[in-house]
Amino acid sequence: MDSLLHPVGSQPPGVYWARRGAVVLAVVLVVAALAFVFRPQPEPVVTAQPASASVTPTATTPSAEPTDSASPSASPTPTGPLACDASNTDLALAGYQKVAQDGKQSFKVSITNRGDATCVLTLKQSTFSLTVVSGSDRIWTTDDCEKWVPTASEKLKAGAAYEFTIAWPVARSSTGCKTSTSVLGEGTYVANATFAEDAKARQVFVVTKAG
Structure with missing residues (x-):
């Protein structure tokens, strides 16, 4: 020890x-x-899991395709009378059959509403023109002077007519309301009237020697 x-x-x-x-x-x-x-092994502890509730997928009703509730916009309906134009009017032109070189031609113009409803007549240089020609030679035209066309703005009932007169001095015209003093030659001339671009009328006449 x-x-x-x-x-x-x-x-x-x-x-x-x-x-x-x-x-x-x-x-x-x-x-x-x-x-x-060699130690004793503990028994495994099993923890009971709660039974999971069965999940039934819910059917989702597919949403309807989006629809445009607003219907296509229709063309607006005019709330007042339509404009008098080539689609609803007749244009007429009359004048002397013969006019002397030193005379004056009076053209009578008539615009008639041939539609079924009242239309609004707007008369001015931009809506009406009168031109005198001799063959391919342009002699005179209201396009050279605004004041040679009377102005008007009024309602024409169905069947009603608006009449006015334009005087031609039997002379040539140029821009700026100018007219020539030279004498026109004798012969056949044609007056062409136009309203709203497409309504047309014409008058054939003869210029004779001055008396």
Whole structure:
């Protein structure tokens, strides 16, 4: 027993104590390993899971295709009378059959509403023109002077006519309301009237020698 507490040998006592400690540590590690391997295994604990409610997919009614509730806009209905134009009027032109070189031709113009409803007549240089020609030679025209066309704006009932007169001095015209003093030659001339671009009328007459 005394040899255990006081090791005997040629080596210093510390060496023997280190050896003994290493042996003891080895024994402790082996015992601990065996205890860990052969320890009782705990029974596995099974936790009951709540029964999941069956999920029935809900059928979603597909939404109807978007519809445009607004119907295509219809053409606006005029709230007042239509304009008098080539589609609802007749244009007539009359004048002397013969006129002397030093005379004056009076053209009588008539615009008649041939439609079933009242129309609004707008008369001015931009809606009406009167031109006198001799063959391909343009002699005179209201396009050269705004004041040669009477102005008017009034309602024409169905079947009603608007009449006015335009005087031609038997002379040539030029821009700026100018007329020539030269005498026109004798011969056949044609007057062409136009209203609202498409309504047309003409008058053929003869210019005779001055009396």
